[in-house]
Amino acid sequence: MNSILIVDDSNSMRLMVEQTLSSAGFDITAAEDGEVALDIATNRDQPFDLIITDVNMPGMDGIALIHELRKLDEYDTRPILVLTTESGEDKKMAGKSAGATGWIIKPFVPDKLVAVANQVVHG
Amino acid sequence: MIARSLYCELASYCEEDTVSENTATAQSLLDLTVRDNRRVMDELTKCFVELSHRIDILNAQLSNVGGDAAADPAHLATLMQVNEVQQLINEHIEHMQVHDITDQRLVHIARLLADGNVNPESVVAEERERELIEMLSCGMEATAAVELIHALPIKKHVTELF
Numbered sequence: 415m416n417s418i419l420i421v422d423d424s425n426s427m428r429l430m431v432e433q434t435l436s437s438a439g440f441d442i443t444a445a446e447d448g449e450v451a452l453d454i455a456t457n458r459d460q461p462f463d464l465i466i467t468d469v470n471m472p473g474m475d476g477i478a479l480i481h482e483l484r485k486l487d488e489y490d491t492r493p494i495l496v497l498t499t500e501s502g503e504d505k506k507m508a509g510k511s512a513g514a515t516g517w518i519i520k521p522f523v524p525d526k527l528v529a530v531a532n533q534v535v536h537g
Numbered sequence: 538m539i540a541r542s543l544y545c546e547l548a549s550y551c552e553e554d555t556v557s558e559n560t561a562t563a564q565s566l567l568d569l570t571v572r573d574n575r576r577v578m579d580e581l582t583k584c585f586v587e588l589s590h591r592i593d594i595l596n597a598q599l600s601n602v603g604g605d606a607a608a609d610p611a612h613l614a615t616l617m618q619v620n621e622v623q624q625l626i627n628e629h630i631e632h633m634q635v636h637d638i639t640d641q642r643l644v645h646i647a648r649l650l651a652d653g654n655v656n657p658e659s660v661v662a663e664e665r666e667r668e669l670i671e672m673l674s675c676g677m678e679a680t681a682a683v684e685l686i687h688a689l690p691i692k693k694h695v696t697e698l699f
Contacts, residue, residue, distance in 0.1 A: 433586035
């Protein structure tokens with residue numbers, strides 16, 4: 415079973431993403447901000463197959479999280495998707511420069527989110 | 538168009554000699570969010586995602602019916618109804634997301650207003666939020682801001698893989 419780490423400061427949003435992806439057969443772990451996510455990711459035996467992160471969060475935001483993850487050997491090529499309300503080109507470019515694999519604008523459509531997750535995890 | 542016309546209408550606030558009370562406005566915005574009812578919001582979310590999950594299972598079971606039963610008009614009608622329910626639940630899940638997103642935007646804007654950080658170059662998500670901050674700084678009421686943000690069209694699940 416492929417594993418996904420979901421990072422979002424909104425409890426409701428985490429629940430929706432978690433339920434959507436767990437119904438599709440993924441093993442889900444959730445974190446409420448970048449610092450917690452980084453801690454979980456670095457203290458795990460096996461790296462997550464996919465990380466899905468929000469951008470605007472208290473403490474470490476999504477872009478900073480991607481920067482930190484890409485410094486780690488186990489996450490230098492793992493897919494990282496950004497799921498956000500941000501649609502501005504400057505933020506998107508910042509995410510791309512940090513090493514994001516893709517950019518999805520909320521609100522998400524459940525079926526489409528599952529399709530994108532499968533696409534980036536399985537190639 | 539909607540955004541622009543509302544903006545023009547509400548921008549008239551800025552022409553008035555209104556004393557800016559950003560902290561009070563920020564508090565008014567926060568009072569309009571559902572943050573104090575977060576538990577209710579989470580329960581509703583759980584309810585919809587659970588329903589969605591169960592309908593998925595039901596749909597899969599109905600789709601696996603084989604032989605003559607698969608062509609039975611009653612079976613086909615049930616399958617169609619289940620699909621309609623699934624679509625309805627998905628629409629509600631989307632509405633829940635929109636409420637959640639609007640709430641987060643209001644909290645974000647309120648925080649910027651309260652901090653006195655209303656510089657257009659600050660970390661505001663989008664142009665429409667910058668406009669909103671501008672209007673709130675000029676005296677627009679929080680309730681009008683909420684109506685405005687709800688009236689704005691939203692992009693939905695635009696995906697770009699790099």
